[in-house]
Amino acid sequence: MHELVPKAAAIAILVNPDNIASESIVKMVKEAGDGVGRSLVVVTGSSDREIESAYATVIERGAGGLIVAADAIFNERREQIVALSARHAIPAIYEWREFVDLGGLMSYGSSVTDEFRQVGIYAGRILKGENPADLPVQQPTKFELVVNLKTAKTLGLEVPTAILLRADEVIE
Numbered sequence: 001m002h003e004l005v006p007k008a009a010a011i012a013i014l015v016n017p018d019n020i021a022s023e024s025i026v027k028m029v030k031e032a033g034d035g036v037g038r039s040l041v042v043v044t045g046s047s048d049r050e051i052e053s054a055y056a057t058v059i060e061r062g063a064g065g066l067i068v069a070a071d072a073i074f075n076e077r078r079e080q081i082v083a084l085s086a087r088h089a090i091p092a093i094y095e096w097r098e099f100v101d102l103g104g105l106m107s108y109g110s111s112v113t114d115e116f117r118q119v120g121i122y123a124g125r126i127l128k129g130e131n132p133a134d135l136p137v138q139q140p141t142k143f144e145l146v147v148n149l150k151t152a153k154t155l156g157l158e159v160p161t162a163i164l165l166r167a168d169e170v171i172e
Contacts, residue, residue: 001065001093002036003160004106008064012041012090014054014081016071025069046073048080055084063090070095070109078102089155097146100171105151106163110140144168 001011013029015022026042033040041061043054051074058066066085068074074081075096082104085092094100095109118138126132145163148171152159164170 001067001091002033002038003163004093004157005064005091008038010039010041010061010063011065011067012043012058012061012063013067013069014043014045014051014058014074015069016046016073017044018046019069019071019073022069022071029067048077051077051080052084055088055090058090059088066090066092068092068094068099078104086151086154091152091155091157097144097169100146100148100151103151104148105155105157106145106147108145109143111142111144114142115140147171 001008005011011033013026015025022044026040030040041058041063043057045051045054068081074094075098078094078096078099079102081092081094082099082102084090085105086103091105094104094107096112097107097109098112100107122132122135122138125135145167146169147159147163147167149159150171
């Protein structure tokens, strides 16, 4: 987001206040923002109405971009969130590519498909008799950057070449 909207003084982050990881996510993003001279606007939401209100706060506080934290609540409401980003012309980055497939601007995160595949493999191993306690904890190993140039054009953004070169997929 820092590279995409270099003139934005503030970046917002949308977190679910009911997610216990939200506090640590905000702390990490704030530290990253401090490192590049950006202030952070924290907005919260866990319902349709709260998410709409969060977008109003992003606009009111003049944030130049939005990071949507990874959360099941946001994934369930991805159509609403992508539509709100478009309606308010807010450049947003999401955790999963499924947001970009719906018209979101950009995503960086693990592959949900790969994660579900691994869950299926583990379920099969357990059903064949392996003890779950003996299975190693898995972490995502594949992360993908997906950029939607159609959305960037609609927002009047020129995606820097450095981002396009790092992208695993560019939707034109």
